[in-house]
Amino acid sequence: MMAPQMAASVWSAPIVLLFLFVCLVFSNLFPVSFTRDELLNIRQHIPANLFPDFEYSDVLLDILVGGMAVLFKCTMRRRRGKRAGALVRLRRRRFRTALPSIHLANLCSLPNKTDELHLLTCTNKDFSNSAAMCFTETWLSEAIPDSALHLPGFQLFKADRIAELTGKTRGGGTCFYINESWCTDVTTLKKMCCPNLEALFINCKPFYSPREFSSFILVTVYIAPNVCLNAVLQQLTVQITDTEQQYPDSVIIILGDFNKANLTRELPKYKQYITYPTRDRNILDHCYTTIKDAYRSVPRADLVLSDHCLVHLLPTYRQKLKSTKPVVRTEKRWTSEAERELQACFDCTDWSVFEAADTNLYKLTDTVTSYISFCEDMCIPTRTYLIFNNDKPWFTAELR
Incomplete structure (x- = not known):
């Protein structure tokens, strides 16, 4: 039909x-x-x-x-x-990368550049496809509402400079713009504001992430110039160490304007990935993380009236599932039927044959042990399975 x-x-x-x-x-x-x-x-x-x-x-x-x-x-x-x-x-x-792509810049007043950022997110694919944008020296305060800083498709998380704590009425402030296509589950962990240091910690659980990472903790830092660097780095190290203890399976990515500070002196396991000058001949903006070969930094043109150039951090990290091969393992399945079959095999064995073959105790032990292993291989069934390097201890076969 x-x-x-x-x-x-x-x-x-x-x-x-x-x-x-x-x-x-x-x-x-x-x-x-x-x-x-x-x-x-x-x-x-x-x-x-x-x-x-x-x-x-x-x-x-x-x-x-x-x-x-x-x-x-x-x-x-x-x-x-x-x-x-x-x-x-x-x-x-578009967002199925192991690490988020990030834009980093020192703005020197975010309200004056909102129109330019809005235009870039609408016309430039690098901005619209970026998972996060980190800005320092936003010059924001409680008098400026979040609606005036809104970018289509992004969520704003900011930490304003508090004049009562810092003694400064102008400057400072940090913020994050998180792409809603990459992550909507974002939590603010802590905010720091003091005369020499400003920081913002947020925890992002994106729609897609490698199995070895439970979440991404993004930290934006602004260190004021002409301060005691040792005291500031020690204060920042304490906060980062506490966050690592609370979230051991998360990846911490530290970004911001460090001026002349170097975080690797206090935390040697963190590596800096911005390799070109961001202001004149100095590398003032840094990006730190503990992952090897995590990012490749690309310089971009600076925004209007900004004395720091824009940094685009492209992820180059390959997750463990793709970089290493799985391990093949074999185990024996000791069921009740297999145990009864092995016991029947031992009952039918004439053990006196082994004693008559050789009187040396060591050779006799070796022969009997080899025979027992042979009987186990014949009677006990085996199962072969793969172990991936990104598997967690709690990721069992039932859960898979």
């Missing part, structure tokens, strides 16, 4: 095209013309049989419907394969 229907559907498309072509040719051979008066008086001279009743054939109707269905299916199949499928795959893979 399926073959005749498919054949009729295939033949119906050329028939429809031929019918439309014939109608077009005959309409050009016998044109109909009207004068102006006839067009104005056409309503009064409508004949009674203008709309006659047509008798149609079910066969012709089925052919026309079948032909249109074939053309519609071919068109939809072509669009679905070339456009829709490619766009869906692009949306899914």
Whole structure:
């Protein structure tokens, strides 16, 4: 039954095209013309049989419907394969990176650059596809509402400078813009504000992350110039160490304007990934994390009226699942039936044969042990499985 229907559907498309072509040719051979008066008086001279009743054939109707269905299916199949499928795959893979891509900059007043950031997020794919944007020296205060700093598709998390704690009425302040397509589960862990140090800790649990990372803790830091660097770094180290103890399976990424400070002196396991000058010939903006080969820094043009150049951090880390091969392991399954079969094998064994073969105790022990291992391999079934390097101890076979 399926073959005749498919054949009729295939033949119906050329028939429809031929019918439309014939109608077009005959309409050009016998044109109909009207004068102006006839067009104005056409309503009064409508004949009674203008709309006659047509008798149609079910066969012709089925052919026309079948032909249109074939053309519609071919068109939809072509669009679905070339456009829709490619766009869906692009949306899914845009943020399927092991680490988030981040933009870092020292703004010197965020309210004056909101319009420029809005334009960049709408026209520049680097900004719109960025997972997070970190800004220092935002010059924000409680008098500026969050609605005035809104960027489409991003969530704002800020830490304003408090004049009562710092004794300064201008400058400072840090903030994060988190892309909603990358993560919406964001929690503010802590804020620090003192005359020499300002910091903001947020915990991000994105839609996609490698199994070895439970979450990403982003830290933005601003260290004022001309301060005691040892005291500031010790204070920051205490806060980072406490966060590591509370979230041992999370990745901590520290960003910001460190001026002349170097965090690796206090925390040697953290590596700095910005390798080019960000202001004149000095590397003042830093990015620290404990992951090896985590980022590649790319310089961008600075924003308007900003004395620090923009830094784009591109992730280069490969997750353990892709960088290392899984380990193959084999284990024996000691079921009750296998134990009974092994016991029956031992009961049928004539152990005196081993004693008569050799009187040396060491050789006798070796022979009997080898025979027992042989019986285990014959009676006990085995199971082979893979162990991936990114598996957690609690990731059992039942949970998988």
